[in-house]
Amino acid sequence: MFDILHYSFMQRALISGIIIGIVCSVIGVYIVLKGISFIGAGIAHASFGGVALGFLLGINPLFTAIVFCLFTGWGIGFLSHKNRIKEDTAVGIFFASTMALGILFIGLMKGYNVDLFGYLFGSILAVTEEDLIITISLGFIILTFDVVLFKELMFITFDREMAEVTGIPTTKIYFLLISLIALTVVLSIKVVGIILVSALLITPAATAYQLTEEFKRMMFFSILFGVSGTIAGLFLSYWLNTASGATIVVVITIIFFISLLLSPKRRKKTKKISAG
Amino acid sequence: MKNKIIELKGVYVYYQDLLALENVNLEISEGEFHSIIGPNGAGKTTLLKLIIGLIKPTKGTIKVFGKNPWKLGKERKKIGYVPQIMSVDINFPVNVMEVVLMGRYAQIGLFKPPGKIDKELALKAMEKVGIADLYSRSLSKLSGGQRQRVFLARALSNEPEILILDEPTTGVDTATTESFYELLQDLRKDGMTIVIVSHDIGVVAAYVDRIACLNKKLVAHGRPEEVLKEPKLEEMYGCEAILLLHHNIPHIAVKEH
Ligand SMILES: Nc1ncnc2c1ncn2[C@@H]1O[C@H](COP(=O)(O)OP(=O)(O)OP(=O)(O)O)[C@@H](O)[C@H]1O
Ligand SMILES: [Mg+2]
Numbered sequence: 001m002f003d004i005l006h007y008s009f010m011q012r013a014l015i016s017g018i019i020i021g022i023v024c025s026v027i028g029v030y031i032v033l034k035g036i037s038f039i040g041a042g043i044a045h046a047s048f049g050g051v052a053l054g055f056l057l058g059i060n061p062l063f064t065a066i067v068f069c070l071f072t073g074w075g076i077g078f079l080s081h082k083n084r085i086k087e088d089t090a091v092g093i094f095f096a097s098t099m100a101l102g103i104l105f106i107g108l109m110k111g112y113n114v115d116l117f118g119y120l121f122g123s124i125l126a127v128t129e130e131d132l133i134i135t136i137s138l139g140f141i142i143l144t145f146d147v148v149l150f151k152e153l154m155f156i157t158f159d160r161e162m163a164e165v166t167g168i169p170t171t172k173i174y175f176l177l178i179s180l181i182a183l184t185v186v187l188s189i190k191v192v193g194i195i196l197v198s199a200l201l202i203t204p205a206a207t208a209y210q211l212t213e214e215f216k217r218m219m220f221f222s223i224l225f226g227v228s229g230t231i232a233g234l235f236l237s238y239w240l241n242t243a244s245g246a247t248i249v250v251v252i253t254i255i256f257f258i259s260l261l262l263s264p265k266r267r268k269k270t271k272k273i274s275a276g
Numbered sequence: 277m278k279n280k281i282i283e284l285k286g287v288y289v290y291y292q293d294l295l296a297l298e299n300v301n302l303e304i305s306e307g308e309f310h311s312i313i314g315p316n317g318a319g320k321t322t323l324l325k326l327i328i329g330l331i332k333p334t335k336g337t338i339k340v341f342g343k344n345p346w347k348l349g350k351e352r353k354k355i356g357y358v359p360q361i362m363s364v365d366i367n368f369p370v371n372v373m374e375v376v377l378m379g380r381y382a383q384i385g386l387f388k389p390p391g392k393i394d395k396e397l398a399l400k401a402m403e404k405v406g407i408a409d410l411y412s413r414s415l416s417k418l419s420g421g422q423r424q425r426v427f428l429a430r431a432l433s434n435e436p437e438i439l440i441l442d443e444p445t446t447g448v449d450t451a452t453t454e455s456f457y458e459l460l461q462d463l464r465k466d467g468m469t470i471v472i473v474s475h476d477i478g479v480v481a482a483y484v485d486r487i488a489c490l491n492k493k494l495v496a497h498g499r500p501e502e503v504l505k506e507p508k509l510e511e512m513y514g515c516e517a518i519l520l521l522h523h524n525i526p527h528i529a530v531k532e533h
Contacts, residue, residue, distance in 0.1 A: 033368060148387050155378050159364050162430075165328050167352040167382035213369045213414035 004238055012132050013124035013191060013244070017230040019139040020188045020200065025226030026146055027184045028205035029219050030177060034157045039076060039178065041198040042091035044185045046072035046098035048194050051119045052105035061119065062134050062186055069182035072098055077178045081171065122193030122245025124234055131190050138187040142180050153177060154215060191234075193245035203252045204229065210256075210263040225255050278305040281438060281469050282327055287336035289322055296322045298492045300336070304471060306437075309464045311480045311500075312473045314490035320473040321360060323490065324440050327471065328357050340438070353383055356431030360442040360473075361424070366416055372426050373411040376402055379433035394433075401432040405459060421452040428459075439463065441472040450479075457483050477504070 004010050031040050050068025054061025072094045079090040106116070118126045127135075146153065152173045155163040164170045181201075188197045208221035233248030240247070282304040289297040296319045304310050312320050325331045326338055329345030329352070338344065341351060348355075356379075379401075380394040390398075402408040405425040410418070418426065424444050431439060439460075445453040453476055461483055464470055474480045480487065481500035489496040489503055496503045 033365070151378075151381050151384070151389065152386065154370075155381050158368050158370060158375075158378070159359075161330065161363060162357065162359060162378070163381070165330060165352070165355075165357050166379060166434075167350070209369070213416055214371065215369045215374065218369050 004235075009125055009127065010234075010238065012127040012129070013234055014231065016127050016132055016135050016191050017234045017248075018227055019135050020191055021204075021227035021230035022223050023139050023142050023184050024188055024197075024200040025204040025208075025222035026143065026219060027180055028201045028203075028226070029208070029215075029222050030153055030157050031181065031201055032205040032209060036087065037198065037202045038088050038091050039073070040181055040185070040201040042076060042095040043069050043073050043178075043182050044189075044194055044197045044201075045095045047185055047189055047197075048120075049098035049100075049102035049105070050186075051116070051189070051194070052102035055116065056105045056109055060130060060134075062131060062190070065186045065189065066138075066183065068098060069185050070179060073178040073182040074175065077175050081174075118193075119189055120194050121243040122189070122191050122196060122248070124191065124237060124244040127190050135187045135190070138183050142183055142187075145176065145180055149173065149176065191230075191244055192248060193243070196245040196249045199249045200226065200230070200252065203249070203256050207252070207256045207259045210259045225252065225259075229255055278307060280304070281306045281308075281341065282471070283337075283339045284323075284326070284333075285337045287326065287333045287338055289319070289326065289331065290334045295492060297326075297333075300490075300494050302488060302494060302497070304469065306469055307464070307467055308486065309460070309470045309484045310472070311484040311487045312471065312490055313475070313477055313480065313487060314495075318491045320490055321442055324357075324442050324471070324473060327438075328352075328355055328440055353434040354437045356434065356436035356439045358424070358427045358431045358439075358441040358444050361420075361444075361446055366423065368415060371412050371414050372402070372407060372418070373398060375415060375426050376411075376429045376433055379430040383434060397435070398429070398433050401429040404432060404463075405429045421448045421456070424448065424456065425459075432463075436468070438469045438471070441470070441474075443473050443475065445474065445476055445479075453479055 005014070031037055047065040047069050050065035051061040053068070054064035057064065075094055076087065076090040079085050079093070080087040115126070152163070152168055155168060156170050156173050156177070160170055160174070163173075184201065185197055188200060192200050204226035205218070205222045207225045208218045211221055212218050229252035230248050233251040234244055236242070236251065237244040237247035280303045282302070284300050284302045287297055287300040288295070300323065312323060314320050322331070326333060327340055327345060329340070329348055332346055340348065341354065343351070345355075373395075376398040377390050377394060380390060380397060384390055384394055399408060399411070402411060405428050407422060407425045407429060410422060410426075415423065415426070428441075428444065431441075441460075445456055448456070457479055460470055460472070472480070472484070481504060484500060486498060487496075487500050487503045488494055
């Protein structure tokens with residue numbers, strides 16, 4: 001039954017999937033707790049422009065996607081910094097304009113590019129050796145920053161104002177967090193797809209949030225659900241011949257609803273209200 | 277007269293077009309227990325944010341430890357801050373020890389986890405406010421009064437010289453509020469300068485040295501019995517409004533220090 005592991009494309013997809021599962025789940029914890037899932041979604045859509053540009057220039061679209069996602073993330077951070085405009089407005093501006101650029105780039109290409117479909121919805125057949133190297137490198141960079149700046153990332157997520165008061169360089173850490181989100185999006189789009197990557201950023205962390213009141217344990221559960229959901233989704237997508245991204249998202253969403261039923265306490269969600 | 281530890285001269289703060297503070301002159305001495313009262317939107321939090329260096333004045337000067345507060349750098353640890361309660365998500369998955377330790381993070385520096393000294397300082401702060409037994413309890417499982425003590429312990433974890441509190445006893449019952457003020461009284465005896473924004477005028481008056489009544493401008497300033505019995509009521513409209521709001525006008529117990 002696992003003879004498909006002999007195929008090298010499946011091996012690459014699986015290694016890729018495990019790294020994606022880990023990285024998305026880790027970064028997702030900050031996204032869910034800070035309540036900035038729309039930033040993840042905005043950056044994900046921006047990658048479309050980057051991917052299209054890569055096709056137009058004839059280079060690996062992941063490279064152009066890195067540039068697009070980082071600049072979009074920084075743009076959102078810059079515009080919303082010090083409340084110049086609201087974060088969701090900034091996201092809205094970038095999200096539409098980068099998609100528009102993508103569509104213009106496609107228009108400039110001769111003929112329609114089939115591979116683009118794979119980027120939108122994810123494809124296990126699509127992970128090349130070069131992609132795998134990019135995924136491993138980006139994954140390593142993201143996880144290193146997360147480990148090294150763990151306490152600062154947690155502090156600004158919990159209480160940015162207090163972090164600032166005590167002398168943490170909150171602006172730099174915030175921009176770093178946005179950069180990590182951008183890189184996470186890029187490393188995930190091959191397997192999960194541009195449209196669905198934000199689900200993988202949010203759902204495992206949201207699942208973990210149902211089950212624990214400890215930060216590190218939440219991180220651990222998130223990784224557990226993210227990785228197992230990704231692996232299960234990949235195998236199912238092979239057997240059922242469905243798009244890998246969509247299959248993964250369906251699996252992790254089912255896990256989420258199960259956790260909701262098993263959640264020890266139905267917690268009252270108190271919204272963040274800024275200091276008056 | 278003791279050293280002026282906090283000094284504001286002709287301070288104005290605008291948020292875009294909105295005037296939040298107008299020509300505020302205020303001096304607070306070392307070791308003073310000082311309260312700021314005033315109606316909602318009076319600029320109390322704004323004044324505290326100036327002192328801790330979160331915002332800069334639009335006009336005028338402010339000095340804390342003789343320096344501009346946003347330039348304090350490492351000296352920031354000498355200021356402990358307990359923010360207004362609604363500014364954090366109380367369902368965040370952290371326990372008491374972790375929250376208190378956060379106060380130490382900037383001192384620990386980047387790239388390093390908290391060490392033994394940090395944990396000792398955190399425990400000491402927790403003992404001081406009487407929550408050492410709660411150290412592994414998660415934040416969402418605390419009562420309002422306990423939670424405020426956690427944030428107080430976090431502010432104390434760096435053994436600060438100035439303690440700034442923004443309405444720490446909102447939504448806390450009277451008995452708990454009084455024991456909270458007793459605690460502040462003890463800290464003050466250790467020589468700490470305390471600045472507290474509060475709506476519990478009756479309680480505050482019994483403990484603090486001076487009260488500043490703020491309504492964009494400094495409406496009145498002085499010893500509690502002077503400020504609260506001030507005959508110029510029309511000038512005091514800001515403070516009077518709160519007194520009426522809280523239905524506790526006449527009962528002002530002034531303790532002897
Ligand atoms: N970041 C901000 N941007 C714009 N306006 C602000 C900001 N912070 C405060 N304000 C405005 O400044 C005024 C003073 O606000 P501040 O928070 O200092 O009042 P306060 O006295 O603390 O009130 P409360 O008792 O409700 O806490 C209010 O009108 C408020 O709307
Ligand atoms: Mg306030």
